[in-house]
Amino acid sequence: MSEGIDAQAGLDVTSFYQPDLARIVKKVRMTESMVLLGIQREDRQPLGHEPGQFLQVSLPGYGEAPISLCSSPTQLDSFELCVQAVGNLSMAVHDLRPGDFMGVRGPYGNGFPVADMQGHDVLLVAGGIGIAPLKSLIDYILHRRGEFERVIIIYGARTPSDLLFRDELDRWQAMTNVETFITIDSPTGDWDGLTGVATVPLRALAIEPANTVAAVVGPPAMYRFVAFELFEKQIPHENIFFSLERRFKCGMGKCGHCQLNDLYVCQDGPVFRYTDLVGRSEAMEVWAPEDED
Ligand SMILES: Cc1cc2nc3c(=O)[nH]c(=O)nc-3n(C[C@H](O)[C@H](O)[C@H](O)COP(=O)(O)OP(=O)(O)OC[C@H]3O[C@@H](n4cnc5c(N)ncnc54)[C@H](O)[C@@H]3O)c2cc1C
């Protein structure tokens, strides 16, 4: 949020939509369509975000879009965004280089309930580029590993070349106090790991349901099936969290563009407790299992 003076009116005004400048300090190509950007605010202050929150990212002439933070708030000197080239803004972001600037507003939204997870087993399920926002939570949990019980990560990607954060995946797999399952829908080349969608390792998992909190991020098509497995495992519905995606404009609960029934996804979410979605027909249409009330 930036403050300023309206010269004509002579009044103090505050523009909530004015982005702050942030400088790209690192750019790593992760796949054909994804780049990871390390970014620093001009004042070098930490963002103070929660895992699961997003920034409104902008470039003059190209527009603005919500992008999830994929670094942990415990990383103080810079933050990271993982951007898929799909349209105007994201393609222009792909052309940026270290030293270039972008506009950022935020952090906004409702993140993952870290406090509800402390002292419990955490089950983290990502599909596709859903691993980007979930990585912020995973890094946070691993940074404070002693505060959580079992940590289980399930990540499904379409092909081996779609896998993001390969160095981190190797690190998580090597850790003895983290259970990591990486699965590929359509194995190609020399892939010798798990095959099938994310629900395959999920179904085979033995858990203590009453002590488990689950966080799920992925394409809406995956939610129906993951939710079914989590319900089958008897995880209490209030312990299940989903991150939803909608098209945003303001990103801060002002314009109503992202509305699902009485919820603003940008402000009440993007992370929702499952029980807060039940009974809201538009939200349930996105992904809910057909047998749910
Ligand atoms: C909470 C949240 C977090 C997100 N996090 C990330 C992230 O971490 N990384 C990431 O890469 N993306 C993320 N996204 C998605 C990203 O915001 C969108 O892909 C965004 O539209 C990209 O902007 P763009 O200008 O590049 O593309 P756009 O020009 O907006 O086009 C994107 C795609 O949407 C289609 N489209 C354009 N306008 C419309 C419309 N009105 N209705 C339907 N479809 C349309 C286009 O044809 C194209 O396929 C997130 C979205 C949300 C809501």
Ligand code: FES
């Ligand atoms: S995008 Fe404006 S209210 Fe959510």
